[in-house]
Amino acid sequence: MTVTAGAFPIERVREQFPLLEREINGTPVAYLDSGASSQRVLASIEAVDDYERRHHSNVHRGSHTLSGEATEAYEGARGIVARHIGATDPREVIFVRNATEALNLVARAWGDANVGAGDRILLTEMEHHSNVVPWQQLAERVGAAVDWAPIDDDGLLDLDALRALLERGPKVLAITHVSNVLGTENPLAEISAMAHDAGALVVADGAQGAPKQPLDVAALGVDFYTITGHKLYAPTGIGALWGRLDLLRAMPPFLGGGSMIRKVTREGTTYADVPARFEAGTPAIAQAIGMGAAIAWLDAELGMEAVRDHERAIADHTLARLPEVPGLKIFGPPPGPERLGPVSFEIDGIHAHDVSEILDRHGVAVRAGHHCAQVLMERLGVAATARASFGVYTTTEEIDRLVDGLEDARRVFGL
Amino acid sequence: MDELYRDQILEHYKRPHNFGVVEAADLEYEDTNPFCGDEQHVTIKLGEDDRVAEVAFEGKGCAISTAATSLLTDELVGMTRDELLRLPKEYVLELLGIDISATRMKCAMLGLKIVKSAALGKPAEWEDEGEAGNPAEAAAF
Ligand SMILES: Cc1ncc(COP(=O)(O)O)c(C=O)c1O
Numbered sequence: 001m002t003v004t005a006g007a008f009p010i011e012r013v014r015e016q017f018p019l020l021e022r023e024i025n026g027t028p029v030a031y032l033d034s035g036a037s038s039q040r041v042l043a044s045i046e047a048v049d050d051y052e053r054r055h056h057s058n059v060h061r062g063s064h065t066l067s068g069e070a071t072e073a074y075e076g077a078r079g080i081v082a083r084h085i086g087a088t089d090p091r092e093v094i095f096v097r098n099a100t101e102a103l104n105l106v107a108r109a110w111g112d113a114n115v116g117a118g119d120r121i122l123l124t125e126m127e128h129h130s131n132v133v134p135w136q137q138l139a140e141r142v143g144a145a146v147d148w149a150p151i152d153d154d155g156l157l158d159l160d161a162l163r164a165l166l167e168r169g170p171k172v173l174a175i176t177h178v179s180n181v182l183g184t185e186n187p188l189a190e191i192s193a194m195a196h197d198a199g200a201l202v203v204a205d206g207a208q209g210a211p212k213q214p215l216d217v218a219a220l221g222v223d224f225y226t227i228t229g230h231k232l233y234a235p236t237g238i239g240a241l242w243g244r245l246d247l248l249r250a251m252p253p254f255l256g257g258g259s260m261i262r263k264v265t266r267e268g269t270t271y272a273d274v275p276a277r278f279e280a281g282t283p284a285i286a287q288a289i290g291m292g293a294a295i296a297w298l299d300a301e302l303g304m305e306a307v308r309d310h311e312r313a314i315a316d317h318t319l320a321r322l323p324e325v326p327g328l329k330i331f332g333p334p335p336g337p338e339r340l341g342p343v344s345f346e347i348d349g350i351h352a353h354d355v356s357e358i359l360d361r362h363g364v365a366v367r368a369g370h371h372c373a374q375v376l377m378e379r380l381g382v383a384a385t386a387r388a389s390f391g392v393y394t395t396t397e398e399i400d401r402l403v404d405g406l407e408d409a410r411r412v413f414g415l
Numbered sequence: 416m417d418e419l420y421r422d423q424i425l426e427h428y429k430r431p432h433n434f435g436v437v438e439a440a441d442l443e444y445e446d447t448n449p450f451c452g453d454e455q456h457v458t459i460k461l462g463e464d465d466r467v468a469e470v471a472f473e474g475k476g477c478a479i480s481t482a483a484t485s486l487l488t489d490e491l492v493g494m495t496r497d498e499l500l501r502l503p504k505e506y507v508l509e510l511l512g513i514d515i516s517a518t519r520m521k522c523a524m525l526g527l528k529i530v531k532s533a534a535l536g537k538p539a540e541w542e543d544e545g546e547a548g549n550p551a552e553a554a555a556f
Contacts, residue, residue, distance in 0.1 A: 349429075351477035353451055353522060357419070370452035377452060383475050384451045412420050413478075 008310045013302070014393045016042045017233075027363035030398035034231070035180055035208060035342045035389025036367050040294075041233040047293030048235060048286045059285055060259060060276075074285050077292025078275070081240050084295045085225065086216035092248065094241045094278045095288050099207035100130040102226035102241035103174070105278060106203050107134035109251040110224075111172070117143035120170040122200065124149040124157055124186075125379045126179040129372040131205040135174055144171075151379065155182040155332040162191065166198035173200045177209025177225075181344050181371050181387065182332035183315060185209065192221030201247075207231055211391070212311045212340050214304035217242055229287060233391070234294035238287035241278070248274040255280040298392070307392055308340075314390045315341040318399050325406045327415065331380055342389035344371070347406065350413050352386040358412055359386075362405040364398070419513055420478060427482035432489050435471045442496075444533035445474075448525050453480055457529045459491070467491045467499070472526060479511075479519050484526025486510040491530065499534040502527060 014020050019039045022029045031039060051073060057066035059074045075090070082090040096102045111134075115121065121135050121144050139146050147170065149162045157175075166173070173195045178185050192202045204222040206215070211232050217225050224247070228239040243251075253260055253271050257280035262270040271277045298307060316335045322328055327348030333339045347355060352368035359366055367387045370377045377383060388402055416422065440458035447454045455474035462468030470488045474481075487507055491499065507527050508515060515523045531539035 351453075351475075351481075353453075353477035353479070353519075354420070357519070369450055374452060383453050412417050413425060 008306055008313075009302075010310075010393070010395060014395075016297070016301075017393050018042060018045070020393060024363040024365070025361050030362075030364040030401045032388040032390065032394065032398060032402060033365045033367050034211075034391035034394070035387065037230045037236070038211065038233050038391045039393065040235065040290075041297050043297040044234050044290040044294035048290040051286050051289045056286070058282055070285055073289045073292075074283070077288045080292040080296050081227070082242075084215065084299060085210070085227070085242055086218055087242055088218070089245055091274050092242055092245050094243070094248070094275045095283050096226075096239050096241050096278075097237055097284065098230070098239040099205060099226045099228035100134075102224075102228075102239055103130050103203065103205060104134045105241055105254045106224050106243070107138045109254045109278070110201075110247065111135075111138040112141065113250075113252055115139075115142055115144050115171045119144040120147055120168050121145070122147045122149060122162075122165055122168075122170040122173045124162075124175050125151050126155075126157070126182060126184065126373065126376050127174065127176055128180055128205065128207065129374070130207070131174050131176060131203075132375065135172075148375070149173075149175075151182075151184075151376075154334070155179070155184050156338060157184070157186050157191075159187075159191070159194075163194055166194055166200060169198065170200045172203060174203045174205070176205040176207075177220075178212060178340055179332070179373075179376075180208045180342065180389075181373050181376055181385065183340050183342050183344075184333055185213075185338050185340055187338070188220040188222055192223075196221070208342075211307075213308040223247055229291035229294070232291065232294055233298070234291035235284075235287040237284045238291045240291075245274070248278070251278075253277050253280070257281045259283075302392060310392060310394075311340050311390055314394045314396065314399065315339060315343060317396045318343045318388060318390075318402075321399060321403050322406075324403060326410070328406070331382075331385060342387045344385040344387040346382060346385050347409065349415050350409055352384040354413070355386045355406065355409050358409040359402065359405040362401060362408065364402050364405045366402070421513060424478055424482045424511070424513065427485040428478040431472075431481050431485040433471045433485065435473055437469045437471045442533040442536070444529045446525065446529045446532060446538070448476070448480065448521050450521060451477070453477065453522070453525065455480065455484055455525055455529050457484075457488075457526065457533050459530075459533055461496075465495055467494050470530075472529075476525065477522050479515070479522040480525045483507050483511055483523045484529075487526050487530065496534040499530055500539075502531070 017039045055069040057070045059071045078090045082093045147165050150158050152158045195202045201223040203224040206225050207228045210227040225242045230236040260280040331344045356368035437458040437460045441461040442459040445456040453476040457472045460469040470491045472484050
């Protein structure tokens with residue numbers, strides 16, 4: 001496959017995802033739930049398979065050939081992630097289980113050492129529970145206060161309100177790159193500059209942002225950035241935390257155990273340098289290799305600019321077609337530079353659960369619920385929405401099938 | 416006719432019975448379906464012999480959870496707290512009269528869980544529900 005300027009090579013992309021051959025209720029699946037978890041790219045499946053069959057051993061723990069191969073592949077994956085996100089040093093990339101663990105790591109290791117009684121923590125109303133709960137737990141542990149930066153009625157972060165809240169001097173701003181409900185992309189570079197002027201560190205949740213666009217953590221100006229493999233066409237059980245080297249080095253460990261030590265004696269332990277300090281125990285070696293392979297595939301075969309253009313084209317098509325359905329309300333900004341997927345919506349008179357149940361009969365997979373964003377749901381005044389989310393393999397035809405399925409849902413409900 | 420969204424289900428969804436709040440309730444409970452965030456609030460007034468005299472529910476939910484609680488609350492008047500606690504899952508499933516998939520079971524059972532919690536005055540232990548009552552016995556209530 002080669003990168004085609006202008007036209008996205010959608011057919012060849014789809015051939016790389018074996019699951020898309022599945023039929024659901026007699027029709028090929030239209031998988032519009034990549035925001036919850038994307039499908040796996042063949043390059044990743046094969047890399048895991050090859051590693052498991054031919055190279056498996058523990059990493060960093062032996063001088064035999066297999067341990068050397070496993071270590072090389074694992075560290076190779078770290079290098080791929082580092083290059084992909086624009087990290088200058090692969091030691092800034094720590095492998096974790098998922099975005100949730102990365103955010104907990106920061107809230108624990110950095111938070112406990114740097115946030116104290118009476119300090120403030122700034123979150124936004126559009127955060128996923130993964131970027132809420134660890135900070136609430138930190139606030140409870142140390143006696144800090146949590147502030148919430150509001151969104152406007154279009155679903156964009158209110159930057160004036162954010163600026164005002166930053167004037168309260170929070171220690172940290174924890175913010176998502178792209179909302180998993182609204183599809184809003186937050187202008188992280190501008191926001192990071194504002195936060196740093198106010199003396200706050202920026203922890204960016206890239207679970208949704210990373211799969212959709214080129215990344216350069218230095219240009220974004222953030223202090224920490226998290227990714228999760230299973231939304232990046234890679235296996236579950238693997239993600240990464242990127243952090244500024246000086247910050248990571250100053251942080252105490254998160255979990256204790258093997259691999260994260262320099263020396264253990266009866267009297268106590270000294271810790272290894274990063275990244276090992278934060279990778280206690282045998283890591284998810286195969287999964288890390290699978291994530292490296294998926295990212296390498298994205299970079300080599302598509303390029304993240306093309307991925308972003310495709311995401312935006314699908315989001316625009318969805319935003320154009322959904323309003324054809326009577327009684328349908330979309331949550332999130334209108335088409336524009338700050339608008340990517342997913343597209344969340346509700347239909348008057350049909351609950352989101354029933355919408356997704358009927359869509360499933362048509363082989364269309366969407367998510368219904370609160371999307372682990374209950375603070376945002378409260379702000380929007382809904383208990384649940386239906387959500388169509390996209391991947392590199394999503395086609396406009398699949399969106400058209402979504403619209404047809406929604407018409408059928410209205411018919412079933414006698415609307 | 417639709418297998419799942421039968422007329423009876425849609426009727427109860429669009430115009431749920433016993434919808435609202437009972438004033439000066441003796442028993443009440445509110446709970447959510449953690450998967451989707453749907454909430455229901457059940458209020459019950461007890462009459463003679465501590466039997467249910469009046470029951471109402473409110474909340475926002477899907478067709479299955481709304482219809483299930485609507486149908487269930489239609490049956491509760493005259494039951495004792497003990498009888499409420501012994502209602503098995505199958506009781507609600509029979510009232511619904513449709514096949515409920517594993518993914519929708521939580522929707523179907525939300526109202527029953529809340530009714531039991533109201534009767535207990537604390538969260539009902541859901542895992543025990545299977546053995547908590549005999550469906551045949553329950554249907555005879
Ligand atoms: C914005 C956002 N943050 C964090 C997460 C958590 O990701 P994970 O479950 O992989 O830790 C998700 C995934 O649902 C998400 O959408």
